[in-house]
Amino acid sequence: MIHYLSGMELLAFDETWYEQVEYITRTETYLLTKTRADLEPVAKDGRVLIAVDADDLHKVVGCIVLWDLGRDERDEQWYELGTFFVRPEYRFGRTHLPIGDQLYARLLEEQPEKNILGTTGNKKAIHTGARHGMQMIRFGQLPEAVRRATCICPIEKTGATNNFHCRAKDSLCRVRVSTPTWDRMGRPERLFRPLSDDPPTNRLTKETS
Ligand SMILES: CC(C)(COP(=O)(O)OP(=O)(O)OC[C@H]1O[C@@H](n2cnc3c(N)ncnc32)[C@H](O)[C@@H]1OP(=O)(O)O)[C@@H](O)C(=O)NCCC(=O)NCCS
Numbered sequence: 001m002i003h004y005l006s007g008m009e010l011l012a013f014d015e016t017w018y019e020q021v022e023y024i025t026r027t028e029t030y031l032l033t034k035t036r037a038d039l040e041p042v043a044k045d046g047r048v049l050i051a052v053d054a055d056d057l058h059k060v061v062g063c064i065v066l067w068d069l070g071r072d073e074r075d076e077q078w079y080e081l082g083t084f085f086v087r088p089e090y091r092f093g094r095t096h097l098p099i100g101d102q103l104y105a106r107l108l109e110e111q112p113e114k115n116i117l118g119t120t121g122n123k124k125a126i127h128t129g130a131r132h133g134m135q136m137i138r139f140g141q142l143p144e145a146v147r148r149a150t151c152i153c154p155i156e157k158t159g160a161t162n163n164f165h166c167r168a169k170d171s172l173c174r175v176r177v178s179t180p181t182w183d184r185m186g187r188p189e190r191l192f193r194p195l196s197d198d199p200p201t202n203r204l205t206k207e208t209s
Contacts, residue, residue: 001054002061002099004106007046017050020060024085030122034065034083042067047079049107051099053090062086064103066116069150072143080150081107081118081178084125104132108178116178117142119150123195126174134176139169141188150175172196 005013018036025031042048042065051062065083072078086092086100108116118129126136139147151163158166166173174195177185 002097002102003052003054003057004049004102005052006043006049010043010048010050013050013052014058016058017052017060021050021063021083024060024063024087025083028085030120030125031083031085039065048083049103051086051090051103060087061090062099062103064107066107066111066114069117069146072115072145074143076115078115078117078143078146078149079111081116084118084128100128101131104128108132112178112180114178115146115181115184117146117150117175117181118177119173119175121168121172121174121195126176126195129176133179135179135182136174136176136191137182137185137188138191139166139175141185142175 010017018039021039022033022035025034039048047066049064050060053059053061063083063085064081066079067082069078069080081104084100084103086103088094090097090099092098092100118125118134120126126134130136139151142150148163151158151166151169153163153166153168155161158168160166169175170191170193172195174191182188
């Protein structure tokens with residue numbers, strides 16, 4: 001049995017969850033490292049959802065976070081869905097437990113009014129998003145301030161000093177927005193080009209958050 005914790009329940013939970021999440025973000029290729037300093041204010045704002053194993057209540061088995069991306073030119077707030085993982089031994093492929101899907105669904109269902117995007121080069125995460133209505137568009141279709149806020153990879157990942165010219169965008173790295181966000185954007189044209197099966201080179205792609 002898997003429990004899902006956020007808000008006050010999460011804040012009252014065993015504090016080792018911070019270190020567990022940090023450790024996993026340090027070991028997974030597509031994730032940016034997140035420390036307690038990053039996670040705590042966001043958890044206090046109710047934007048962290050974790051999955052724990054009911055048989056081993058101190059064990060974090062999955063996580064998803066809505067990171068603050070700032071405001072667009074119309075003064076609307078945006079968020080980036082990130083720090084999305086399921087511990088390897090709990091993944092669907094091994095257990096048939098839909099933990100990743102549950103994390104995604106609960107987070108999106110709870111926040112339809114929020115403008116939410118996700119960026120990744122991980123095909124499995126793209127497939128998870130697609131099962132929950134994430135619409136793939138081009139980075140250039142995002143409001144400029146939002147694109148700048150999400151495209152923060154360093155030069156060794158982007159191959160460009162100006163991230164506007166990132167060589168991974170819309171190829172190795174994809175952006176998707178939730179369906180309510182896509183509706184509010186005026187339903188921009190979607191990108192249907194599949195992600196290639198090539199392995200990522202030198203962590204070229206990232207989870208912003
Ligand atoms: C992305 C991640 C959370 C997905 O975990 P998961 O939901 O348990 O799924 P698995 O990785 O076991 O996926 C196995 C297959 O089952 C599919 N699957 C998963 N849940 C499913 C469900 N509920 N129904 C049907 N298929 C499902 C997956 O899409 C995948 O198939 P694919 O290769 O065709 O996409 C996990 O791989 C992970 O933690 N990766 C490392 C961190 C990371 O890269 N995060 C993404 C950054 S954006």
